[in-house]
Amino acid sequence: MSSPHEMEHEMEIELPDGPATLNAKSHDTLGEEVLQEEVEKMETELESKKATPEVEVKKEEKKLDEMFDDDEFMDQDDAELLELERQANEQAMKKEEEQVEIKTEPSAPKPTYADDDLMLAYYSRLFPFRLLTSWLSHSPLPTPSFHNREFAFTLQNDAYLRYLSYRTSDDLRKDILRLNPSRFEIGPVYTLNPRERKAMRNNAKFKPIEKELVFDIDLTDYDPVRTCCDKANICHKCWMFITMAIKVIDVALREDFGFEHILWIYSGRRGAHAWVCDRKARLLDDQKRRAITSYLEIVKGGAQSNKHVNVRRPLHPHIARSLEILKPLFKEHILEAQDPWGASSTPHLSKLLPDAGLVSALTKKWESAARDSVQKWTDIDTVAKSGVSRSLDTKALRDAKQDVILEYMYPRLDANVSIHLNHLLKSPFVVHPGTGRVCVPIETERAEEFDPLAVPRVSELLKEIDEYEGVEAREGEVVQDWEKTGLRPYVEYFRRFVNGLMKDEMKGKREREGDSMEF
Known part of the structure; x- marks a missing residue:
């Protein structure tokens, strides 16, 4: 043996x-x-x-x-x-x-x-x-x-x-x-x-x-807060919403639930999927999956809702930790990159603030001169400190600003994907037919470096194989086709992940067998 x-x-x-x-x-x-x-x-x-x-x-x-x-x-x-x-x-x-007369002009293929x-x-x-x-x-x-x-x-x-x-x-x-x-x-x-x-x-x-606990994050769910793209379109600016979501969800799954084997996969176009592969995650029933999903889901409310975040104070440790992760990124990736509060978007920001006197003073200031989102965010504290409203509750204003950060940055989950045991999810390494890009793993520790627009297309990979075969390999060396292409780092990362999962699975199996032999 x-x-x-x-x-x-x-x-x-x-x-x-x-x-x-x-x-x-x-x-x-x-x-x-x-x-x-x-x-x-x-x-x-x-x-x-x-x-x-x-x-x-x-x-x-x-x-x-x-x-x-x-x-x-x-x-x-x-x-x-x-x-x-x-x-x-x-x-x-x-x-x-x-048999049918087509009256519209043919669209480009x-x-x-x-x-x-x-x-x-x-x-x-x-x-x-x-x-x-x-x-x-x-x-x-x-x-x-x-x-x-x-x-x-x-x-x-x-x-x-x-x-x-x-x-x-x-x-x-x-x-x-x-x-x-x-x-x-x-x-x-x-x-x-x-x-x-x-x-x-x-x-x-x-x-x-049995099935892995899965999560689906799609950029179309961020259309109410992203300004650079919409629908199926993406760019480096709005991809940061996915990066921030990975950071928040991954640390919560590890620190709050004790999961270790979490695989993040690029969806091939505009999102990411998380596969939690620990044995205790795979054996969860629908009720427990729903409970975990509800724990992680805080951005709620329909399109007509003025406020999509309503969290209790004092903040739950998970939400407080999420704020600490997101706040340092708010200015660069929301205020500057998205500039969500242009002239037409200012009313929405006003509805998120708690004091009528403060809102009135800010509205006059913003109507008198053009202000970008960075300036408007700074104006909130400046005008509040000027004493325009005697009824202003500074604690309520602080809470409101925290809610704004959460609304614009906190992960938006497709809950139905996560709560049902019988739900199917696209396999890693399949090809998205609309983009030709492979659904590759995302290294959690280097999530900020992942570039969805640089993920190889299947046509590029096959071309790389043909080009590689013109290079003479070392004697006795067996080179897999994926090793000849840009797919190599993704497959190698996946292999390390699988090896770690199998080692822990074998260790757990030995422990369970040992426990079953005790009298």
Whole structure:
């Protein structure tokens, strides 16, 4: 039997994510070969069937988050007919377009950053399947945490497949190469294999029992307070909202709840996801997940609400700590970078202040001359000290200014993502189809250095492979394709994270087994 030290060393052995023969081929040739093999395989299987099963392909007409609890999804057994269905849909749409007079001018085609061929080459050569499997298994080898884990695919024709599961990383890899999804999500671990759900659809034994505690932060939720961008657009100025959110949420999860293994992932466009992977986090039920989310969520109120932050005094230690993190950044990243209180935004700031006399004096001052947000923030204390209002409560003014900082800077969470055990979330290292950028890890300790606009696109990564292969490697050296690209630092960080998780998981397992032997 191996010693604990030897077992830990074994877990750090690097496993290749694809066959070595792939290294010698360009991604274009590889994509054609794999696609041709799949077409021939599908034709042979279809000819051998005596009857064609009914297939229902449901277009994704609503957000995926709203579909997670639906049962009207296709099984993997039906996937072989998707291509035929897609062709039929295209013909029907083309015929319909010929019969309808289009009166509007055609819009310019959107750029495609991740087409079918690029995605197939990416999954074939770069995606870290075995490392992902170890992460979800919390072990070097697949465990029931992987076997009974739900995966969901979004295919290139927008069909959505749920309740997929796999025995090994190779099985997952083969299915992804066969179906070539535009993205895929990871769901919970069930009591039984998700593939067997139809045989037990009404069986209460089939239920989710484990999943990482996850958080989703999206810049669209900051549209009421960011001025540089809106909707899906981002820049370095507004990305600081995500950076500040990571700082606040990460320290709270570690110091207030004792979690250690927290993985932050760039969403590929305008946000970040947190995966809390500790065993005690994975086993939380919906009620406890809701409690943690409520603990962290303080920015509330609809679009018509004047004030979105109402916290009790004295401040809870978590909120007081958050203020200490955010206050030093307020002037640079809010007042200067966003300048939220231009002439048209001043009324909102006035509504956040507690004294009518003070507000009246400030309004006159701001209407008499143009003032930027830095000057207006300074004016609040200057005018307050001038004695324009005898009824002014300085403590209430201080509290109001703290609430303003929290409203503009405190993390805005999508609570529904966090509180439900059966919620699915986009996998790390998938490619965002709208930007072509890979969903890479963000190093928490260096969050301020992360640049979402510098994250490599899949087309750039494949080009780097081709360019690297012109360089002669050292004799006997085996170089994985991801090591030849800008993906390398992200994969290496993910590997260190997974190794740390597996070591702690093994240590905890030994302790639990030792406790169970006590009499």
